Amino acid sequence: MKDSGSPEISRRGILAGGAAAVAATHVPLADAQTATRSGLKPALAKVEMTVNGKRQAMELDTRTTLLDALREHLHLIGTKKGCDHGQCGACTVMVDGKRINSCLSLAVMHQDDKITTIEGLGTPDKLHPMQAAFIKHDGYQCGYCTPGQICSAVAVIEEIRAGVPSHVTGDLTAKTPISNAEMRERMSGNICRCGAYSNILEAMTEVAETRA
Ligand code: FES
Ligand code: FES
16 A cells, blocks of 8 residues: 555555664664674774673673673572663662663773672672662662662662752752652652552661661
8 A cells, every 4th residue: 555645655665665764773782792894804802891890801792781781691580671762760870889871881891890789789598778668668679770769779878878969859958868859860760660659768768877
């Protein structure tokens, strides 16, 4: 069937053309290790970092993200890949104590950095206080976003304690309060499709108060 007004272009043709364009331009980052174009070999680089207290040496395609290095090379699959575009926070890990979206950072940029993933925060026998609080307050349902939420929550409490201002901080000269508004604002990059936000906030509040 021809589209009205465009006799040469069919709806099927547009869809096929669009799909081909996407396939041609989108090379999944997870495949970066093996991707070659026109016989060119990927550029490899050596990188060493400390992950959860253990020194790790890898030789990676320079396009490999920190997220893929953790999941595909070190098999630390606690860190999740949600959007792979820096929009959901599922891939949040801590680098030298600060949270980042690991899908937006190349692994080779982390030479000698200290990376902490959910596996490094606590163990089933010895939970991190934030992990225990998430369980106590039902801070999750499906759990897919939870590793990123917990890493972010731990870093957020430290950020506030360190006096790092946020968009909602009213007085930059006063001590930043560990308030609902501050925590909500700072956690806004961590999306939970199950909508466990209020329970996550309760868990964070408990940790902030018990360790105040
Ligand atoms: Fe990194 Fe969504 S997977 S922000
Ligand atoms: Fe399911 Fe957050 S617990 S997405």
